[in-house]
Amino acid sequence: MSTAFHHRLARIRALVFRHESLLLLILLAEWITFSFLGRRFATWENAADILRHSAEIGLLAVALTPVILTGGIDLSAGSLLGLCAVIFGKLWRDAGFPPTLAAVTAVAAGAVGGLLNGSLVTRLKLPPLIVTLGTFSLFRGIAEALTRGTDTFTNFPNTFLFLGQERLLGLPTQAWIFFLLAGTAWLLIHRTTAGRNCCSAGFNPEGAVYAGLPLSKIQTLAYVGVGTVAGIAAVIYTARLGQARADAGSGYELLAITAVVLGGTSIFGGTGTIHGTLLGVAALAVLNNGLVHARQPRETAGILTGVLLLTALTLTTLAYFRSSRKPSRTQPSP
Amino acid sequence: MSAVLELRSITKSFGPVRALRGVSIALFPGQIHALLGENGAGKSTLIKVMTGAHQPDSGELLLDGKPSQPLSPVSARAKGIACIYQQPALFPDLSVAENICLALEPHSALSRVRWKNRLQTATSLLRRIGAQFSPETEVRALSMPEQQLVEIARALGSGARVVIMDEPTASLPEQEANRLLEIVRELASQGVAVLYISHRLEEIAAIASHVTVLRDGESIATLPMEGVTHDQLVELMVGRKVAASAPLPAPSTASGPLLELQNLTCTAAGIRNLSLQIRPGEILGLGGLVGAGRTELARVLFGITPADSGSILLENHPVQIRSPRDAIGHGIAYLPEDRRRHGVILPMPVEHNMTMAVQPRLFPWTWIRRNRERSMANQFIESLAVKTSGPEAPVGSLSGGNQQKVALARWLATRPRLLILDEPTQGVDIGAKSEIHSLIRKLASEGLAVLLISSELPELLALSHRVAVLRGGEIVRSFDAPPTPQQVLQAALGYGEKREVA
Incomplete structure (x- = not known):
């Protein structure tokens, strides 16, 4: 039976591999389809546009991957993005901070928000879903309170808008930040003990403690990572739209989680990759952009996203139940 | 008089582990029969065979002297075999009466709940065993021994003729334990056959009429309690096991602790x-x-x-x-008892598991050095003779003994x-x-x-x-x-x- 278990695990690995290949195929299919259907879809111009519009959600998805690997979830990422955007705007306009300093402070505020999530999860042992459902309302609420719901921050200097609306070396400026952070995340997850320990925590948190792994530290850092990246995404968002509002990034958390899960990360924790997440982000971004070019109604995007995600979820769930179906529940192993 | 429940030469193996190697025991109405044995002697497996949770590999099972099919949990209950565990498994938010009657009433989503009947049934059952609390109490509010009484009442209500009690007094203070013993006697006097499992020899001496000693999955002896001494029982439980190997040389006393x-x-x-x-x-x-x-x-x-x-x-x-x-x-290193939950992380590769406790030493700045990891893993795989398809195989694919070696290697690596x-x-x-x-x-x-x-x-x-x-x-x-x-x-x-x- 132990060999059977081995084979099952091998099958799951193969499945994960297949899953990523599958995503590549989907991406290719999307590209070909929309090239035919849409005018001006298959252009460098449009590719850059897709990149520009997916940077924020892409950043959140990359940062959410380690959290989901530990078996957690963060629903507050979009709200925190909104709060950080408002903090950035207020510091720049009302406190007279230069944009750089305001941006750094907004990112720090994001880290503090993430630390709040992490501390509540690790210290009070509250379920991440509940904690971040709470901060989901809390962060957005503070953002709305700071602006009384109506205040928007605009008229940012062009030097700042360069970050969100211009190009650097041929690519949208923010794409470079996205690539840099995605690369860093890939190294952290796949080449350091931090990433490996996220997986250990996701597979078996108790086992991680008995191995002397710093479980609380791993979990806290994962949430701080999401908070920090939410701050960075807030600055990019503000630069792209040229305005900061309390409702910035609403719903982004769900889109980001969709991308992570679509990318093959198990919602139960333990397995997943950054490149999978990137493929997930790309599949969703191309789908949304392509449908606009093909002049399809917006609802179609929702339907197709749902179909894509459910297919992915079904696959990982099946894989999970196969791996967790112990060789035998009632019999001690030899 | 024939035995209500009799097992003859029951065997049961789990993979290569032979949990029961021939157990015979007969339970008679109105008798309290004690079951003794060390940890791991096979008591739990035997209970599970009796309650239908495990199917025996071989051996006979007789009900009222007639050979019977192996039991399932449902058929065991239907034949009047009930088990009361150390930790009662009740619904804490329901009342005593509900807990007692839930199992007794016909299961149909549409049948009306007859509250009056429930209360009457529960009251009379509780009176039979001399319980002092009201059937309307929420189970949550009851103490552990009181909850056990609820279980006993439920067993009686289901018409149990065989009641198995697994260390019912283990977590009870003496006074409560004595009251429970009274109730067990009362149960037997009403014609129920009781199988009583306990480590407390005085208790067994006080209430049981017969005792069966299990050792290494075998029923070593069944004796009437009368005239048996504690020393005899301990002797039977331990057997004359010879320490297999030469005694160890004692460490030098020169060094301090x-x-x-x-x-x-x-x-x-x-x-x-x-x-x-x-x-x-x-x-x-x-x-x-x-x-x-x-x-x-x-x-x-x-x-x-x-x-x-x-x-x-x-x-x-x-x-x-x-x-x-x-x-x-x-x-300090600790190889935990529950290997599968705490000892190793089953889906992770052998090498990851082995280096888990020495990550800071092996991987400065948390940067994973695959060569170092691989060579450490290979070293332990060789020195401990771990049978695995390779250092990258998930620990879950290994046999129990080899999983344990991986867990040990993790701690030896910490020196x-x-x-x-x-x-x-x-x-x-x-x-x-x-x-x-x-x-x-x-x-x-x-x-x-x-x-x-x-x-x-x-x-x-x-x-x-x-x-x-x-x-x-x-x-x-x-x-x-x-x-x-x-x-x-x-x-x-x-x-x-x-x-x-x-």
């Missing part, structure tokens, strides 16, 4: 005022029943449930151990000064077992201090230089020379001393 515990107390773990010493190169065996506080002590020393008071001295320096990381830093082994050979096949034994000896001879927890007496006695026996979170006896199995068991059972109020 490596670890010294002074009045260590941890309320959460149930450890009380515990003091002990262990020298480098010494194997200190911890004896005692399951739940006596041995694993709990290990968890305190490893920082999982840190101590409340008392001191831990390592080489005469007081240390604080608040987390497993602290413990590892002080050179510990003190190694705590908790049931190191549980669920391990015989070959791997003797390999692990010689490894433990070798490590000790190299100067490692070993704290060995084992419920298997021959193993404990063959490996340990000294033995301390725990009961109720305290050391009740220590032996400086290897004791006899009888001595350990007597100390573990608390026989020969005044019984403690738990």
